Amino acid sequence: MHTTKVKRILAIDDDGLVRKSLELFLKEAGYEPIVAESGEEALRILSGRHFDLLVTDIRMPGMDGLQVIQAVREYCRQMKKNPIPEIVLTAYNDERVKESVERLGVRNFILKPFRADEFLRILERSLNPC
Numbered sequence: 001m002h003t004t005k006v007k008r009i010l011a012i013d014d015d016g017l018v019r020k021s022l023e024l025f026l027k028e029a030g031y032e033p034i035v036a037e038s039g040e041e042a043l044r045i046l047s048g049r050h051f052d053l054l055v056t057d058i059r060m061p062g063m064d065g066l067q068v069i070q071a072v073r074e075y076c077r078q079m080k081k082n083p084i085p086e087i088v089l090t091a092y093n094d095e096r097v098k099e100s101v102e103r104l105g106v107r108n109f110i111l112k113p114f115r116a117d118e119f120l121r122i123l124e125r126s127l128n129p130c
C-alpha cells in the first residue's frame with residue numbers, strides 16, 4: 001500500500017492574525033502547519049522533529065527572519081539532516097530586505113497580504129524542486 005505523507009510546514013510570524021491565516025490556509029491546502037511566533041520558539045519546535053518546509057516572516061522582534069534561516073541551516077548541518085526549503089514572507093516591498101534574503105540564497109518570496117494561488121504555486125515549487 002502506498003501512502004503519501006502529509007508535508008509538515010513550520011511557519012513563523014510575529015503577527016497573530018498572519019499566523020492564524022497561515023495555519024488555516026496551509027491546513028486547507030492539505031499540509032500540516034505548525035506555527036511559531038518567533039524564531040526562538042521555532043528553534044525549540046524544530047528540535048527533534050522533521051519539517052518539509054520553513055516559511056518565515058522577516059521583521060520580528062528578537063531574531064529576524066534572516067537569523068532564523070541561518071540558525072535552521074546550522075541546526076540541519078549539525079544534525080546531519082537535509083536542508084529544509086525556505087520561503088520568506090514579507091509585508092514590505094523593500095529592495096534592501098529582498099537583497100539580503102537573496103544573498104542568503106533564498107529565492108522564494110511571498111509578499112503579504114499573500115494571494116492564495118501564488119502562495120500555493122511557490123509552496124509546490126519549494127517542496128518539489130525541478
Ligand SMILES: [Mg+2]
Binds near residue numbers: 014
Ligand atoms: Mg513581522
